[in-house]
Amino acid sequence: MDTHVESRAVHPALERPTTSPVVWGVVLALATALLLGRLPLLVEVAAAAGDEAAESLDDPALAAAATTVGAVGAVVLHVLVLVVVAVLATLLERWLGPVALRPSRASGTLRLGVAGLVLAVLVLGQQGAAVVLGVAAVPRGWQLWVAAIAVAVVAPLAFPVARRSARTYLRALTAAAATGVLLCLG
16 A cells, blocks of 8 residues: 555655666667777778878877777767766756656666657667768767757657646756757767
8 A cells, every 4th residue: 555655656856766777878888889880980080180190100000009099089988978968867857857757667777767768869869870871970960959859849748747738748848958958069
């Protein structure tokens, strides 16, 4: 009986369930795998950008090693930015978003919030597009902004709580849109 009463309790903003660390880990692991899969392309871009610096080193092996280290460093920096955006998205979910979805009541470790959904769709979509197009990076132009707006508008509709009223939808939309903006700027 206590479980039934507890499941209907209103969650204060700072205790609201958000996207779980397990889900964040999966999203970040997939994004990292897609980035590492494009590492040869990133090395080519770094080599083209650093031709002058490579000539000044006067050692081709050292120049190649420096280029590879630079490309790996770019991947690490990208993943760190994604971790920061994930932390900010979790805070947005906690303050504004609806309670995170779970596959079943028994699975307490798997939760997906509105900001987690937006970030997962945009990050994995962007990384997947780069792999399909065979480019080192997808440009952060107007197409990414349009995709972020579309995902932010649709994502709250996946949450029954956000569909109950315009107020809850707008709160979820705010969290989703802020997450999309963070990703587009980051």
